[in-house]
Amino acid sequence: MTSNQEDYLKVLYEAGGLERHISNKEIADKLAVAPASVSEMLAKLNQNGLVEYEPYKGSRLTEAGLAACMDVVRSHRLWEVFLMRHLGYTWREAHEDAHLLEHVAPARMVERLDMFLNHPRMCPHGHEIPQRRELPHPVPLLRLSDLHVGERAVVSQIEEEGALLDYLERIGLHIRKPVEVVEIEEYEGGVTFVQEGRMIHVGQAAARRIFVEREEGSEQ
Ligand SMILES: [Zn+2]
Ligand SMILES: [Zn+2]
Numbered sequence: 001m002t003s004n005q006e007d008y009l010k011v012l013y014e015a016g017g018l019e020r021h022i023s024n025k026e027i028a029d030k031l032a033v034a035p036a037s038v039s040e041m042l043a044k045l046n047q048n049g050l051v052e053y054e055p056y057k058g059s060r061l062t063e064a065g066l067a068a069c070m071d072v073v074r075s076h077r078l079w080e081v082f083l084m085r086h087l088g089y090t091w092r093e094a095h096e097d098a099h100l101l102e103h104v105a106p107a108r109m110v111e112r113l114d115m116f117l118n119h120p121r122m123c124p125h126g127h128e129i130p131q132r133r134e135l136p137h138p139v140p141l142l143r144l145s146d147l148h149v150g151e152r153a154v155v156s157q158i159e160e161e162g163a164l165l166d167y168l169e170r171i172g173l174h175i176r177k178p179v180e181v182v183e184i185e186e187y188e189g190g191v192t193f194v195q196e197g198r199m200i201h202v203g204q205a206a207a208r209r210i211f212v213e214r215e216e217g218s219e220q
């Protein structure tokens with residue numbers, strides 16, 4: 001499988017393509033490629049039994065497709081942990097360079113990396129690291145923008161997009177720490193919340209891409 005094919009499977013997985021059909025448009029947006037090349041690639045993956053494509057509905061990952069992308073997802077997230085913990089990478093840098101390493105690192109290197117890092121459970125952006133031979137099912141998550149004033153929740157994960165990662169790291173957002181919403185501006189306005197005693201304000205677009213959980217899962 002080419003690294004390009006691996007990217008398609010990974011995007012499908014991360015968009016919830018085990019549970020629902022993902023449209024060509026959504027895939028094209030996520031990969032920043034032309035819709036025509038998406039159709040072409042999906043036809044190929046469909047032929048190889050890695051996705052199941054239905055006209056007008058989109059594509060779902062098959063079991064074979066899932067198995068094929070699992071190793072890539074695992075490798076990507078382990079590399080992110082390594083790059084941040086040991087090489088001083090930022091959130092964005094780690095995501096970008098892990099994307100290069102995920103395709104070239106052989107399986108035994110990834111397993112040694114996992115041991116070296118002492119089997120981390122999450123990537124630095126809060127996404128679960130799948131264990132060998134099983135992928136976690138994506139959990140439906142609440143967005144920061146869904147919370148009301150006065151509500152508390154724990155930041156569980158953030159969407160991995162370069163500019164967003166830079167922005168959230170710069171304003172000092174932390175993963176796995178509780179937040180309490182103190183103000184929501186009217187009509188698609190921003191959200192102001194407190195995290196670890198600090199007041200933080202984010203715009204609506206960012207608030208929709210920060211995911212939270214209601215139960216107490218914070219590290220005290
Ligand atoms: Zn990433
Ligand atoms: Zn990550």
